[in-house]
Each structure stands twice: as C-alpha cells, then as structure tokens.
Amino acid sequence: MNDHYPFVNTPLPYPYDALEPYIDQKTMKLHHDRHLQTYVDQLNAVLKDYPQLHQWTLHQLLTNIDYLPAEIQIPVRNNAGGVYSHRLYFCGMKKASIRSMNGNLERAMDYAYGGIHKFQEAMKEAGLSVFGSGYAWLVVNRSGQLTIMTTPNQDTPLSVGLCPIMNVDVWEHAYYLKNYNKRAEYIDHWLSVINWEEAEKNYQRCFEEE
Numbered sequence: 406m407n408d409h410y411p412f413v414n415t416p417l418p419y420p421y422d423a424l425e426p427y428i429d430q431k432t433m434k435l436h437h438d439r440h441l442q443t444y445v446d447q448l449n450a451v452l453k454d455y456p457q458l459h460q461w462t463l464h465q466l467l468t469n470i471d472y473l474p475a476e477i478q479i480p481v482r483n484n485a486g487g488v489y490s491h492r493l494y495f496c497g498m499k500k501a502s503i504r505s506m507n508g509n510l511e512r513a514m515d516y517a518y519g520g521i522h523k524f525q526e527a528m529k530e531a532g533l534s535v536f537g538s539g540y541a542w543l544v545v546n547r548s549g550q551l552t553i554m555t556t557p558n559q560d561t562p563l564s565v566g567l568c569p570i571m572n573v574d575v576w577e578h579a580y581y582l583k584n585y586n587k588r589a590e591y592i593d594h595w596l597s598v599i600n601w602e603e604a605e606k607n608y609q610r611c612f613e614e615e
C-alpha cells in the first residue's frame with residue numbers, strides 16, 4: 406500500500422453491505438467513497454507543492470505536525486487526520502460474529518475496565534460526550550495503559566504521542582442516514598461490529614513501536 410504522497414483511497418476490506426443490519430450499505434458507500442475520498446484528495450492537494458514531504462507517511466505527518474511549514478499545519482492536521490482516522494475506523498469493523506479474543510488486549514481490558522462489557526459502556530459514554538463532530542478512541546498511553554479519550558474534528562491521538570487501537574467516528578455523516586440523530590443507537594451498532602482481531606493487532610503494534 407502506498408503510505409505516502411500521492412495517497413490513495415484504499416478499498417474497504419469488506420463489501421459495502423458487510424456490516425448490515427448494523428451499519429447500512431448506503432452510509433458505508435458515501436462515507437468511504439465520498440467523505441474519505443475528499444480527505445485523500447485534499448491531503449494530496451496540500452502536499453503537492455512540498456516535495457520534501459512526499460515520502461512522509463501519514464504516521465510521520467501526524468506525529469510531527471509542529472515541524473511542518475506553518476502554512477500547512479492546520480490543513481495537514483485536518484486532512485491527514487481525516488485519512489488516518491477513517492482508515493482505522495473502517496479497518497476496525499467487520500461482519501458481526503462471535504467475538505473471538507483471548508489475547509493480551511482482553512487481559513488489559515479486564516485490568517483497566519473490569520471486562521469487555523464495562524469497556525463497551527465506557528466507550529459508548531465517551532462517544533456520546535463528544536460535542537459536535539469527532540471521535541472516541543481506545544489508545545495506549547505513555548505508561549503502556551489503556552485509556553479512552555475523545556478528539557474533536559479530525560484530530561488524532563498520534564499528535565499527542567498516544568497509540569490508537571480503535572476509534573468510533575461520531576460525525577453525523579457516520580450514522581445520520583440510518584439512525585438520524587440517535588447517536589447512542591449508532592454506537593450500540595458499532596459495538597456489534599468491532600473487529601477484535603484487528604484491535605488485538607493494533608494493541609501489539611503499540612508496544613513494538615516503543
């Protein structure tokens with residue numbers, strides 16, 4: 406996968422209707438093909454005249470925002486953030502199935518939250534607490550512990566040195582067609598389609614990078 410300029414909109418790792426009946430096909434198609442595509446296009450447009458950044462990965466761009474030319478810091482934050490956050494979100498879901506997780510992440514969740522169900526409640530509460538548009542995230546903090554946090558707009562935890570494991574997009578475009586203004590209903594549906602294997606892999610990766 407080309408993880409530097411020019412960025413491309415990688416296809417969903419499953420069909421548009423794979424998350425039905427929890428997340429509908431029309432929302433998935435619009436969300437991936439229009440909303441995410443726009444962030445990809447805008448990021449490429451921002452970087453076009455900065456060849457010194459053409460080999461930088463999304464991760465590098467987002468962890469070094471303060472070192473970028475001042476005039477592109479905000480558009481990179483918004484658009485590289487939009488690409489990164491959406492990729493994590495889309496890859497973090499899969500067709501609803503029996504949860505098969507018995508690895509280190511599950512043990513860490515037991516320790517931090519007292520079990521998966523308590524974690525799910527906390528994640529839902531965080532998603533509901535976002536005022537306006539943004540995300541709720543599960544991250545590994547600098548001490549190696551699990552933490553739930555929220556970010557506004559397309560800001561990512563990478564920019565403050567944290568390692569993301571999963572996120573839920575609570576922008577209205579993620580759910581308005583199906584759930585209208587009922588964000589709680591949408592988050593419940595998202596909780597049903599979490600890709601736990603992907604979350605476990607992301608969790609392991611947080612410790613490999615350190």
Ligand SMILES: [Fe+2]
Nearest residue numbers: 440574576579
């Ligand atoms: Fe989104």
